[in-house]
């Protein structure tokens with residue numbers, strides 16, 4: 691049973707992975723770019739499911755790094771589809787760290803991602819109605 695230090699995560703758990711030494715700087719802090727890449731992957735999964743097809747990242751907005759992520763922490767990415775436009779989807783994304791060998795979960799990063807549904811030629815296409 692995990693203990694959430696910063697309220698409860700928003701959305702669904704979409705991706706979990708382990709922060710390894712190769713993802714860190716010399717001080718043992720995980721690179722922000724690595725966390726962003728995992729958030730992008732999670733958005734790709736969630737948005738493709740919603741769009742029932744290929745998607746691309748159009749924009750990343752208001753990303754804040756609140757707490758450091760350390761080697762050995764488990765990164766847990768939660769996504770929530772906040773808005774569906776014509777061809778775009780806006781996702782609220784939260785990155786939480788389950789601290790190394792503990793049940794403590796802390797929110798480390800959050801951002802809004804805009805994902806766009808694409809057709810086979812890479813052009814924006816309408817997001818289908820939710821089934």
Ligand SMILES: CC(=O)SCCNC(=O)CCNC(=O)[C@H](O)C(C)(C)COP(=O)(O)OP(=O)(O)OC[C@H]1O[C@@H](n2cnc3c(N)ncnc32)[C@H](O)[C@@H]1OP(=O)(O)O
Pocket residue numbers: 746747748749774775776777778779804806812813814
């Ligand atoms: C550079 C890189 O490699 S980044 C890595 C991954 N990302 C990419 O490669 C994306 C590169 N960009 C693109 O392919 C294009 O700009 C696209 C597909 C995102 C958008 O194509 P456009 O021809 O500009 O399409 P269009 O103007 O119709 O916009 C499509 C939708 O995206 C939204 N959108 C596009 N850019 C943004 C933005 N910067 N912020 C918010 N929404 C945006 C539009 O509002 C529109 O939404 P809607 O249909 O729900 O109203």
